[in-house]
Amino acid sequence: MAAAEVRHRTVEVASGVRLHVAEAGPEDGPAVLLVHGFPELWYSWRHQMRALAARGFRAVAPDLRGYGDSDAPPGRDSYTVLHLVGDLVALIADVGQPRVFVAAHDWGAAVAWQLCLLRPDLVTAFVALSVEYHPRNPTRSPVQTLRAVCGDGHYICFFQRPSGDDHYIAVCSGLPPMLPFWSSGLPRAALLQSAQGSEGVLSRKPGVAEAEFGRGDIKCLLKKFYGMRKAAPLIIPPGKTLFDSIDSDGTCPAWLSEEDISYYAEKFEKTGFTGGLNYYRCIDLNWELTAPWTGVPIKVPTKFIVGDQDLTYNIPGVKDYIHKGGLKACVPNLEDVVVMEGVAHFINQEKPDEVSDHICGFFSKF
Template sequence: MHIHTEMGEIGNDEIMHIHTKMGEIGDHDEITHRTVSVNGIKLHIAEKGTGPTVILLHGFPELWYSWRHQISYLASRGYHAVAPDLRGFGDSDAPKSCDSYSMLHIVGDIVALIQVLGEEKVFVVGHDWGAIVAWNLCMFRPDLVRSVVALSVAFTPRNNLRKPLDTLRLVFGDDYYICAFQETERAEGEFARIDTKLLMKKFLTYHDPKPVIVPKDKGFSTPPEKEIVLPSWLSEEDIDYYTRKFEHTGFTGGVNYYRALDLNWELTAAWTGAQIKVPAKFIIGDEDLMYHFPGAKEYIHKGGFKKDVPLLQDIVVIEGAGHFINQEKAIEVSEHIYHFISKI
């Protein structure tokens, strides 16, 4: 496998403790779980290890579980690895109102979590939506962040001229998956008509760099044309864990992140033109759909990214890797995270 890098080498008395049931997550049963009160909601976190704290933020449709490999890896190297279920996911609270999923709310949860953990500064790692949360945490509260590692989603400066959904519809049309997510029937309605386990397999095995277009006559619930064979990095037990959690919570909390895109645009007007002034590293797979988003490669490699994130120290493109890179390339990603934060 080839890895390309551009810039260098590669407690609180109110807390309720809940320990992982033996066997529920296989080799990761030493990870402990607790629920903490933050920002008016209950947030479930998984954690392991002692030392400097690394907060790991997942994406959609994922959970703390997406970081299971990194949690154990970092803990074994002298770090306190903490992975929350973000609001709306897993065992954390899921407010009903879409307006409760603005970036101010979600970053507010993480700021409160840092306080609950008793930390002044933390390392932050994010993937997919978690990367967006991590970038915004760095923009809103750089004083709390030692460094950031973002996976799959580069920092996106605010476009002062056009709302995000208007831009997506202009580029991809109404059948682009994020646009389809704006409609309850085209999201939760269709998710309810397909077996959750099959849906999770479709999501997590998606390995196509082309934009996700979902025509109305097909939709998210269309059965796959052939049986889905799990890749070596994803087991039936992994799928079962995700399935149990999403069968319990549904997908509305996660989809609300997409529905708050325009709200975020309105609320962050004061940060138009703001730079990310935190030491940063970016990792992406060359088969990740986000790497093939129109203009993404030019922005990442030709100066725009570095201008917006002046302390960006490294860009890593892993060949043959798709979107769920922290699971697909668990060892490589863990090593990249460790080698970066260990130098800060």
């Protein structure tokens, strides 16, 4: 949407963290909080912001902490689900309406599900894209579950690696010159040196995953990531790197323009990817922190939308869970499940008009 149609401001949330927020639509319209995923930004909702504003809604799309023009606190433990939900609660308070609508994608959906669980009083209705709600397993952590179902090569397990093995040290040390990918702006050589601990392996800063995202031109890497279409979990085989394992040739997806890619690349060149990767690294910590809510259902009225080629939808067992009553049992006010044929993970950008119509139509009921 045209830059003139979007208002930008900064909101201070918990512990002095400042979030960049983009808005569109009448300020007195019903607020819709739009929560992005990885590796994305507020900009991922540009199409829905236009559609919502045209229908009289106030679209509110933050860069989550660690992303874009928002602050990126140092340290993994600043990215727990309690921090992230706290940011959304503070943003809702700043909006000045007692309750808001929420639409969220990917990691944004994971956080928004927890918002609905912990603060249902703040959410009128919710549209979740790509990532369904899974209740807390009282006996096995999420990473343990992923390893059991998909093996240690699953990309989320890969993102957990705070230190590397000899293979990944070799990969990193053999990389071609690259753009800086760490928030300090250090060049590649300094980054690699700072990444190696006393035993010569990658430490938590920057880590194996950051090195993967920094191994080439950032525009090409983002095109490859956004272009994923394989209807299967993303698995990194032994001896392969993350981006070598993605079924994409690195050309720009038809639903993205070079201008869009340039916007994403500019922001991630500045911030790096550690903020977003820390969300993944807190998955098991979140499991520990949310133990008091084990077994609590989510009662917010909800619609779930996913593409049939989405890698998350094709994890073993997920389709049965969604369509055979498991999701409904955990979300009793789940009103609709929409599976969009031929659509992959970045659904709100790949099918902007259809997703906008689903969101606007659902929220207009309330």
